[in-house]
Structure formats: structure tokens, C-alpha cells
Amino acid sequence: MLPAIAFISAFLNNTPVVVIFAPIIKRWAEKVKLPATKFLIPLSYVTILGGICTLIGTSTNLVVHGMVIDAGYQGFSMFELGKVGIFIAVAGILYLWFFSSRLLPDKREETISPEEEDREEQQGLHRVEAVLAARFPGINKTLGEFDFKRHYGVEVKEIRRNGKILEGDLNDIRLREGDTLVVMADDTFIPAWGESSVFMMLANGQDSEPVPDKRKKWFALTLLVLMITGATVGELPVTKELFPTIQLDMFFFVCITTIIMAWTKIFPARKYTKYISWDILITIACAFAISKAMVNSGVADLVAGFIIDLSDRYGPHALLAVLFIITNLFTELITNNAAAALAFPLALSLSAQLGVDPRPFFVVICMAASASFSTPIGYQTNLIVQGVGNYKFTDYVKVGLPLNILAFLLSVFLIPLIWPF
Numbered sequence: 001m002l003p004a005i006a007f008i009s010a011f012l013n014n015t016p017v018v019v020i021f022a023p024i025i026k027r028w029a030e031k032v033k034l035p036a037t038k039f040l041i042p043l044s045y046v047t048i049l050g051g052i053c054t055l056i057g058t059s060t061n062l063v064v065h066g067m068v069i070d071a072g073y074q075g076f077s078m079f080e081l082g083k084v085g086i087f088i089a090v091a092g093i094l095y096l097w098f099f100s101s102r103l104l105p106d107k108r109e110e111t112i113s114p115e116e117e118d119r120e121e122q123q124g125l126h127r128v129e130a131v132l133a134a135r136f137p138g139i140n141k142t143l144g145e146f147d148f149k150r151h152y153g154v155e156v157k158e159i160r161r162n163g164k165i166l167e168g169d170l171n172d173i174r175l176r177e178g179d180t181l182v183v184m185a186d187d188t189f190i191p192a193w194g195e196s197s198v199f200m201m202l203a204n205g206q207d208s209e210p211v212p213d214k215r216k217k218w219f220a221l222t223l224l225v226l227m228i229t230g231a232t233v234g235e236l237p238v239t240k241e242l243f244p245t246i247q248l249d250m251f252f253f254v255c256i257t258t259i260i261m262a263w264t265k266i267f268p269a270r271k272y273t274k275y276i277s278w279d280i281l282i283t284i285a286c287a288f289a290i291s292k293a294m295v296n297s298g299v300a301d302l303v304a305g306f307i308i309d310l311s312d313r314y315g316p317h318a319l320l321a322v323l324f325i326i327t328n329l330f331t332e333l334i335t336n337n338a339a340a341a342l343a344f345p346l347a348l349s350l351s352a353q354l355g356v357d358p359r360p361f362f363v364v365i366c367m368a369a370s371a372s373f374s375t376p377i378g379y380q381t382n383l384i385v386q387g388v389g390n391y392k393f394t395d396y397v398k399v400g401l402p403l404n405i406l407a408f409l410l411s412v413f414l415i416p417l418i419w420p421f
Contacts, residue, residue: 001039001046002096002097003093005017005021005046006046006049006050006089006093007050008050009050010051010053010082011056011228013058013059014047014050014058014380014381015380015381015384018043018044018047018381018385019200019201019384021043022043023388025043026040026203035105035106035107036388037105037389037391038100038101038104038106041100041104041382041385041391041399041400042096042104043381044382044384044385045092045096045399045400046093046096047381048370048373049089049092049093050089051370052088052089052366052367053079053081053082053085054081055076055079055080055231055250059337060340060366060370061076061081061366061370063337063341064076064344064362064365064366064369066288067287067288067340067344071348076366077232077235078250081367083418084363084367084414085367088371088406088411091406091410092403095402096399099399103399105391105392105395124186124187125186126184126185128183128184128185128189128190128202128203129201129202130199130201130202131178131180131199131201131383132175132180132199133200134177135197136177136198137198138151138175139177142173142174143170144172152193153189154183154184154185154189155183156170156181156183158182159179159181160179160180160181160182160387160390161178161387162393163390163391163392163395177383178200178376180390185204189202200380200384201384201388203388216266219264220261220266223257223261224257226253227256227257230248231250231253231254233248234248234253287341288341290342294342295345295348300346300348303346304350307326308350308353316356317416319350319354319361320364320415320416321408321412323343323346323361323364323368324364324367324408324411324412325408326346327339327342327368327369328368328371330342330343330369331369335377335380336370336372336379339369340365343365343368343369344365347361347365354421357419357420357421360421363411363419364411364412364415368408368411371403371404371407371408373401373403374396375396376391376393376396382396
């Protein structure tokens with residue numbers, strides 16, 4: 001699982017990778033009588049590790065890439081971040097392989113009894129796990145106020161949060177983003193709401209998507225390979241000399257690929273905007289604004305000067321370590337894209353005040369903002385598997401904190417060797 005999903009995640013967005021594989025892995029674990037809790041956190045972590053290896057692997061890399069260009073520097077090439085990302089990914093995979101099964105919990109008990117589930121199934125209903133997204137209209141309302149059954153036609157049997165099954169009258173519980181609701185639904189529920197933005201994931205232990213035509217699969221894969229190859233070749237100096245008037249970057253080839261996929265009906269017309277991550281686009285736009293505000297107000301220079309005073313004796317390497325820690329704390333407490341936005345102006349000010357190349361600082365932000373392993377808050381994939389695996393907050397700390405430390409040590413050691421100050 002680990003190397004295969006890391007490779008896939010390097011070229012596809014992390015969240016859909018987890019949404020696709022989490023139900024499959026949970027279903028497989030139940031079939032072979034193994035606790036799914038041993039596999040779902042590693043699934044989330046390995047998508048993060050794969051994502052740091054390429055420019056398109058995670059939205060965080062694209063956010064930083066955009067800020068680098070906006071600041072007047074050359075952006076990252078397709079595989080440039082992989083020079084350090086691949087080492088972190090391999091070390092992380094080996095760590096998860098050897099230690100995750102010892103550190104992660106066994107399967108936790110659930111409140112719905114097998115007898116009750118059998119009774120419901122006889123009535124044509126089956127169990128579905130629904131993870132609430134930020135756009136769910138009942139966020140911060142009690143279940144009684146929102147009336148889930150009236151909106152979606154299903155009855156909520158259980159609510160999970162932070163690895164706990166919430167007890168008492170369910171109608172009095174306020175719903176939050178990331179809550180996992182166990183509902184009993186008929187066969188129409190997932191087709192009706194499976195692609196809605198109000199749920200991060202719906203899983204019922206079955207394949208809900210029709211199997212596409214084999215030719216479409218291979219054609220889509222070929223287009224993906226051509227897109228990556230084109231974006232990589234387009235960054236070469238020879239290509240830029242041959243086509244000086246055309247910017248053959250990632251954006252160009254993504255647009256071409258999307259048009260071909262729409263034209264050949266790989267995805268239907270009614271879903272043209274479904275696959276656009278509006279949340280990420282808005283976050284990127286806000287990230288530019290936050291970065292500019294910190295620079296223009298002088299906050300970035302003030303904080304950078306304070307950090308330099310603390311690390312004056314140890315030179316740029318110490319500042320790189322401090323920037324990693326600050327960015328990583330941001331990403332564990334808020335989100336990865338917001339962390340990158342807040343840390344970027346600090347990187348600019350630090351490099352300017354020291355008179356060194358800012359590129360090592362840009363790369364360390366990419367690594368630190370993605371290294372969200374110690375909490376379920378900072379990365380959406382962690383939040384998704386928390387509900388499905390019924391994990392507690394402490395499960396992330398136990399298995400994730402050593403992985404954070406591993407990413408920190410490798411980043412601070414390797415980045416100055418690859419991108420000298």
C-alpha cells in the first residue's frame with residue numbers, strides 16, 4: 001500500500017486519493033479480519049509524503065510556487081521539490097512500515113450491534129459512514145435543529161468525534177466539521193449525495209461508482225503522463241529557447257489536458273465545475289493577500305529580526321530550523337495552506353536581512369507546511385480518516401510526532417546541501 005499510494009499521490013490531489021482508498025482499505029481489512037485502524041492513518045500520512053515530491057502533489061506546493069513567482073523569483077520545476085521530498089518520503093514509508101502497527105490502536109467498539117444492523121438490512125437499509133465537510137449546512141447546529149432525516153432521508157444512529165462515540169441524546173449534539181455520522185440508508189443515498197460538497201466522504205463498504213470503460217482508463221492515464229512530461233520538458237532551457245513566445249508551464253498543459261478530457265467525455269458536461277477545488281483557489285487568493293499585508297505592514301521584518309536575534313550565533317542553518325518549526329506549528333494548529341501563507345513573508349525577510357539566497361527557505365516552507373502528522377486538524381486527509389477509523393487525537397501524536405521530527409531533521413540537513421545559501 002505505502003509505496004504505491006505515495007506514487008499516485010505525487011501526481012494527484014491528496015484528498016481524493018484518501019477518499020477513494022479509505023473505504024477500499026477498510027473493506028479489505030474487515031474481509032481479512034484485521035483492524036482497519038492499523039491502515040488508515042498510514043494511508044493519510046503516505047499521501048502527504050507522496051505529495052511533497054512534485055509540484056502538483058499538494059496544493060501547498062502550488063501556493064508557495066505562486067508566491068515565489070509573485071515575489072519576482074523563478075518558480076519550482078515539476079520535480080525540483082522531489083530532490084529532498086523523495087528522501088523524506090522513503091524515510092517516512094520505512095518508519096510507518098516498521099512502527100505504525102505497534103503504535104496504532106486495535107479496532108474500537110461501536111454502539112450499533114450486529115443484530116440491529118441485520119434488522120435494518122432486512123428492511124433494505126445498510127450502514128453508511130458520512131464525514132461532514134465545511135460546507136455542510138448543519139455545522140454548529142444540533143442534530144435536532146437541523147433535522148438530518150428531513151434533509152437527506154436517512155436516520156443518524158451514531159456520531160463520532162475525536163475517536164469517541166458521542167453518548168446521550170443525539171438530537172442535542174452540535175455538529176462540527178469532520179464529525180462522522182453513521183446512518184442507515186437505502187441504495188439511493190450515496191448516488192444522490194456521493195459527489196456533494198457537503199460530505200468529505202460517504203462509505204458503505206461497497207463500490208458506489210460504476211466501473212468506467214477500459215479504454216477511457218488507459219486514455220486518461222496516457223493524458224496524465226503526457227501532461228507531466230510536457231510540463232517537465234517545457235521547463236528545460238532548450239524548450240524555452242525554441243518557443244520563446246509561449247510559456248509551456250504546468251498551467252498550459254493542465255488546460256490542454258482538461259479540454260481534451262472534456263471533449264472526449266471522460267467526465268460529463270454537468271461535472272465540469274465539480275472537479276474545481278474552489279476552497280483551494282480562494283485559499284490561494286487569500287494567501288497572496290496575507291503575504292502582502294505582512295510585508296507591507298512591516299510585521300514580517302519585525303518577526304524576522306526577532307528570529308535572527310535568537311539564532312545569531314548559528315547562522316542560516318539555525319534560521320532554517322526555526323522557520324521549519326514555526327511553519328510546522330502553524331500547519332498543525334490551522335491548515336497547511338494558511339501556514340505556508342503566514343510563513344512565506346518571514347522567509348523573504350529572513351533571506352533579505354541575512355543577504356542569502358531565499359530558495360532554501362522557500363523549500364523548507366513546502367516541506368514543513370505539508371508535514372502535518374501530529375494532529376488531525378492541519379490536513380484534511382487526517383480529518384477524513386479520523387472519523388472512518390474512529391481515532392483519538394492522541395493516536396496522531398503517538399505515531400505522527402516521530403514522523404514530524406524525521407521530516408524536520410532531513411529537511412534541515414538536506415535542503416542547504418541541495419540549494420546552498
